[in-house]
Amino acid sequence: MTIEPTQPMAFRTKGLTKVYGEGNAAVHALRGVDLEIPSGEIVVLLGASGSGKSTLLNIIGGLDRATEGDVYFQSLCLSEMSDNKLTLYRRDHVGFVFQFYNLMPSLTAYENVELVTEIADSPMDPKEALDMVGLSERANHFPAQMSGGEQQRVAIARAIAKQPDVLFCDEPTGALDSKTGRVVLQVLKDVNEKLGATVLIVTHAASTAAMADRVIHFADGRIREVVKNDKKLTPDQIEW
């Protein structure tokens, strides 16, 4: 993998291993992952189902812990942090976007975003976050009144409202058709460019790799290959 010597790192992992369960029932989800993710890039993680992508995302996102090995966010060693510190790491630095939006059905788009801005250190105004995803006019709508793509954009607004350093997206277009999926990918690209956030996208959709700075191919709990894209496509140029 080519990394410029001056490029600051968002993440570094060393010998990351994750085993779920024990004995005969043990599942080796990660088998020694050494990885470097430069700050400010869009990185796409590709791999077959069960290859360990979500496990890696959950560990570097501070939602889960490795069985062995180290993971650094900038100069912070996540693997040595107490649970409280890990919670603060997630609160202050990280935004998550999942396949199934996870919005509160009884709250409007604005209120769903506001939930996060109330506890963040230096949040955006919820209106500004909704504006960034092109949904200012839908601020007072409830999730059930919005399409899947719109709900996903509210979920992205919620994730970016705290101005995270990193945005983790697990199958963000998995439930969307190609047209809506492209709109969501364009929003992620805007977030990367306008907020400078590092964006990590886990997906089955190999075509998404064309918009990434760096593509990590995963197989059987290991990195098989890392490819740097010299030329990136825009989301509307991506073949679906």
Ligand SMILES: Nc1ncnc2c1ncn2[C@@H]1O[C@H](COP(=O)(O)OP(=O)(O)OP(=O)(O)O)[C@@H](O)[C@H]1O
């Ligand atoms: N909580 C868990 N308990 C036991 N095994 C688990 C758990 N979570 C994941 N696994 C197993 O770990 C392996 C890696 O799973 P993971 O979800 O990380 O893969 P993935 O590449 O993200 O797959 P997908 O693309 O289907 O989401 C799989 O064999 C999975 O069954």
